[in-house]
Amino acid sequence: MNNTDHAIALVGVTKSYGRTIAVRDLSLEVPRGKLFAFLGPNGAGKTTTIKLIVGLLRPDTGWIHVCGHEVGSNGLAAKAQLAYVPDQPFLYEKLTGREFLYFVAELYGISTRRRDSLLESLIHRLDVGEFLDQLTESYSHGMKQRVVLAAALLHEPAVLVIDEPMVGLDPRAIRVVKNLFVEHTRNGGTVFMSTHTLDIAEAVADQIGIIHRGKLIAVGTLDELRAQARRQHSLEEIFLQLTEVSDG
């Protein structure tokens, strides 16, 4: 396999916490320009997989490549292609949203002119202008999530890795974020998204992976998953059937 063909490639990855195996022998390829939805019950290993991809954890065995760069040995190059939005977004409490976005732009070496033009579009689309000059400590979860998304998209990453993106967002913001993700993939970017919101995954994902008890039990397009489950039903029913079969 040539790992440069894929935005994300995991090969035989295992990660354990003490005696608990969180991810076992996971191999997965996410092609460029696709939106990949990563599903699984609570504690299935989704967040661990994401942390492995973004380099916050090291695999016990196996390799992880992002845009052809091995995360362990060439982390800096891999991280330059990545943007990561965790389930609990981080912002400096004593900075305003605008100061934080300027910081991110400088972190990724974006020129002031380019930063201003990109920010103008993101501020408008994510509707963050009203509170962007307040200290972030006063933000609600949804406001934080929108500013962090703006920060993540600011440097136009090749791969956007996002953990539970819709939590805390109002319906209008959810629509905007879905559109941003789709647009990102149309422009050649890749989105790797973990979620429990199955109807969103069903609506926007090009590919879906289901992880259960640390093992990848199904991967493919929605139609391929339907074929695997031998059902012509919703993703919710497919998900429940596949995870139950795996339990059985």
Next chain:
Amino acid sequence: MADPLAIPPTRSLLGLLLRVKVRSMWNRTRQAVNEAPVRLSAAVILVALIWLGLYWLFYLVFGQFRRTPLEATVAIPLVFNFFFVAMLVMLTFSNAIIAYGALFGKTESAYLLTAPLTPRDVVTLKYLESTVMASWSLILLGLPLMIALADAAERSVLSVAQRPVFYAVFIAFFLAFIPIPGALGMLLAWAAARFCPRRTIQSAAVAGGILVAGFVIWGMRSLRLGETDAEVWLRSFLARMSFIESALLPNNWVAAGIDHMIHNQLPQSLLYLGVTLANAFFISWLAVMIVSRYFDRAHDRAAASRSGSKRPASQASGGLAGLLFFYLPPPLRLIAAKDLRTFSRDPLQWSQLVILFGLMALYLTNMPTLRVEFSGSGWFLIIPFLNLCAVSLILATFTCRFVFPLVSLEGQKLWLVGLVPTPRGHILLAKFAFAMTVTVLVAVATMALATVMLELDTVWAVIHVVVTVGICFGLCGFSVGIGARLPMFNQTNTARIANGLGGTTNLLASVALVATVLIGVGVATWRSRDLTSGRLPDVASLAICGAAVLVTIAAGLAALRIGARHFNRVEV
């Protein structure tokens, strides 16, 4: 879209990271000035008062030395040696604790690690941050020390015109010294994460406890008064402590440099400053290199250790809670039992209590030697009183740091606890019962040991124990009551809750309460000159002690009442 195959240049972004920190600090200061000017003014006045008090204390000490120039020649470098060796140990530990949170915490460091930053930039930033956070108290202590030393020095040695140079060199010594414990602390934090990631804090608490206990046992052996001749004892003690004057230790470089400066020997002083600076730079460089080189593995192990391990509901702790809180009605017993379980699972809390009272116990077991030395002198009257002072101040520290945040933390779970079928104010009673039980058990045991070791008269032993219980009552009442009146419901960090406006108010009130009670007991002790003669203290002394206990109980009840009234109305 970024070029996926591009490899970014490895440029240092430390300057950018530092600018963000400075900007955050600037915003914080501006916010404090605009939104809480009274609080800020109160803090500034308080710091100024502490500085003045410390200046006065240091001036008295150095003035005393000046009266006997020959002794001062020996004593002043020794005082500085002890001061800086103590600072070296304390700052190394506080740096280790702060650096661990800064390097391996879940929030900022995790965010920075997903950005295209070199580990060296992240580690250097965290090193600087934790060193500043852990060491500001040294500056707070150091400034009045420096001014007092200059003011108390002989005018023939250090003229007014020379003082600015003295101040500048003194500050330079402090700044050169601080990175050394900072670097040692960061190495300790990294080693803890790298080599014992499972339950790191527990391991650190146990290791710290063992180290402190070992240090104290060794220290007490050094202090043991085997000889009745004070001069022989002093010589023996100094001989045992001579290792701290080793030329390889940084405290000795700083002490020697300051001593040269006091005697107006600038070139010699600058030589020691150069030695300190060179070593500080070297150890800082070494620590940053080692930690950043092996940072990812340590971070991985620390992150993995946070995944949590199974903790079965302990029948033992449930049974113990039932025994300790048998007098509480069932819903309140459950809340107190929950607090006891949380306490037992937080080594930061119980280890501090164990270490502080463990030190007291070690000291008390050495009481007989002191008793022999001081028998027949006025000192013997003071020793039990000093024991009471020490226990009271330890109690105040514990209640302000750990009991005060309990109500604020509960406020975040009020959706659950508030539904308990009992008035909300009664929840405070459960908190109070929990705090009172823990503090009384430990403090009374310590005081009982003290009275036994000193072979104190029964009446005085009872007085000391009753006063201790009274102080526990007052301090717990203050911490719970003020904690409910001035809570910080939006904060989960207990240190920040304890350091906020409510915490500071509680600290000042607790110190004032302890001082009031101790002044009363001190007067009563002084009136009863011979505690071991078997004579009862006079009625006035008993009345003073009784009044002191009643005052502390009344103050505790008043604080609880005020807190309960507010807590019943509060909306979270």
